[in-house]
Amino acid sequence: xSAGQSPSGRVAGVDLATAMAAGAFVYAVSLVLHQxxxxxxxxxxxxxxxxVAADVVLGxxxxxxxxxxxxxxxxxxxxxxxxxxxxxxxxxxQVGRPGLVSLVTWLFFSVNxxxxxxxxxxxxxIGFGDWMAVLQDMKNAGLLRVSATGTGLFVAGLLxxxxxxxxxxxxxxxxxxxxxxxxxxxxxxxxxAGCATAMVGALYSPHGAATGLLIAAGSVVAxxxxxxxxxxxIADHPVGGTPLAVPRSTLMLGLGAVSVIAMVLVFGxxxxx
Numbered sequence: 001x002s003a004g005q006s007p008s009g010r011v012a013g014v015d016l017a018t019a020m021a022a023g024a025f026v027y028a029v030s031l032v033l034h035q036x037x038x039x040x041x042x043x044x045x046x047x048x049x050x051x052v053a054a055d056v057v058l059g060x061x062x063x064x065x066x067x068x069x070x071x072x073x074x075x076x077x078x079x080x081x082x083x084x085x086x087x088x089x090x091x092x093x094q095v096g097r098p099g100l101v102s103l104v105t106w107l108f109f110s111v112n113x114x115x116x117x118x119x120x121x122x123x124x125x126i127g128f129g130d131w132m133a134v135l136q137d138m139k140n141a142g143l144l145r146v147s148a149t150g151t152g153l154f155v156a157g158l159l160x161x162x163x164x165x166x167x168x169x170x171x172x173x174x175x176x177x178x179x180x181x182x183x184x185x186x187x188x189x190x191x192x193a194g195c196a197t198a199m200v201g202a203l204y205s206p207h208g209a210a211t212g213l214l215i216a217a218g219s220v221v222a223x224x225x226x227x228x229x230x231x232x233x234i235a236d237h238p239v240g241g242t243p244l245a246v247p248r249s250t251l252m253l254g255l256g257a258v259s260v261i262a263m264v265l266v267f268g269x270x271x272x273x
Contacts, residue, residue, distance in 0.1 A: 013245045014185050019103065020193035021249075021256025026107040027194030027220065028259035030083065030115070031055070031201075032267055037079030039273075042072040053270035054201045054263060055215050066137075073133045077116045084113035091166060096241030098172045100249055106170045107190055110163055115223045117159055120152035122218070164230045168237035172244040176235035182244060183231040191228060195221045197260050204268030212268075 031054040038057045039049035045068030049059040064072060087108030094102040123129030124145035127136075135144045171183045198220040205212025 013243055014182060015246050015248045016185065016189055018100065018246050018249045018252050019186055019189040021252045022100070022104050022107060023190030023193035024197040024256040025252065025259045026104060026111055026190075027197050027224075028054075028201075028263050028267070030080065030108065030111050031198060031220070033083055034076045034080050034115070037075040038072055041075035042068075045072055047072065049273055051206065051270035051272050052267070053206050054198065054267045055205050055212055056207060056270075058206060058270065070134050073130045076130050077119055080112040080116040084109050084116065087112065088166070091170075095169050098170050098242070098244040100246050100252060102170055102244065103186065103190070103246055106166055107194075109166065110227060111194065111224050113159055114163075114226055115219060117152055117155050118223045119219065121149055121156065124148040160226065160230075163227060164233060164237065167227060167230055168234040168239050170244060171234055173239060173241050174243045176238075180232055180235050183234050186244070186246075187227045187231045191224060193256070194224065197263050200260065201263035201268035204264065206270050
């Protein structure tokens with residue numbers, strides 16, 4: 001039995017069910033905020049959102065001029081960028097004494113930052129998504145697509161470093177093997193639960209199950225997978241303070257359950273406004 005593990009194989013200090021609930025909660029809220037940003041700005045620009053789903057906003061946008069259409073399309077990724085910034089700032093207040101609040105705020109940072117950044121890379125590259133909807137009708141669209149992709153790659157490089165640094169801070173102090181085991185437990189649990197929540201909601205997407213699952217797989221499953229490749233590297237990034245402690249939280253378990261139910265019954269098919 002390795003150090004830092006109980007006889008059942010549970011990594012000391014991290015409740016698996018609570019970590020998974022946190023993942024489900026943050027992923028669900030993040031996806032809804034993305035589409036909510038589209039709906040809010042589209043409405044402010046003169047359009048009318050009729051249904052807000054986890055992967056699309058349906059409505060009447062005929063009254064939008066070119067500027068309004070551009071702002072509506074950009075509202076989704078910019079909302080996620082703002083949520084990521086707020087998550088990072090909130091996480092910074094917990095450094096040195098990581099707990100459930102640290103986990104939730106780090107997830108809001110990581111999930112939203114990576115979805116927004118990889119969309120900036122992928123959308124102009126493959127010709128689909130929010131950024132492509134903005135760039136396709138502009139002059140020199142080809143050059144702008146290349147520039148947007150290059151900008152996304154530059155941001156991704158910075159974000160890669162920031163994600164590794166904050167993940168190490170989230171996992172907290174301890175022996176290197178114990179920290180890596182703790183990181184694997186936390187990252188895999190939250191990513192699996194969050195992606196499962198998104199995929200279940202996608203089954204009821206207004207696009208249809210096949211398209212909904214494809215969008216979720218590309219934007220969510222792939223888009224938030226980067227920490228999976230970083231969790232083994234935190235051994236080279238020792239930090240001070242205390243180890244991460246995530247005790248069983250009835251509140252978080254409830255929020256996670258409500259998030260999954262809401263994705264299936266409300267935001268999968270779409271909230272009718």
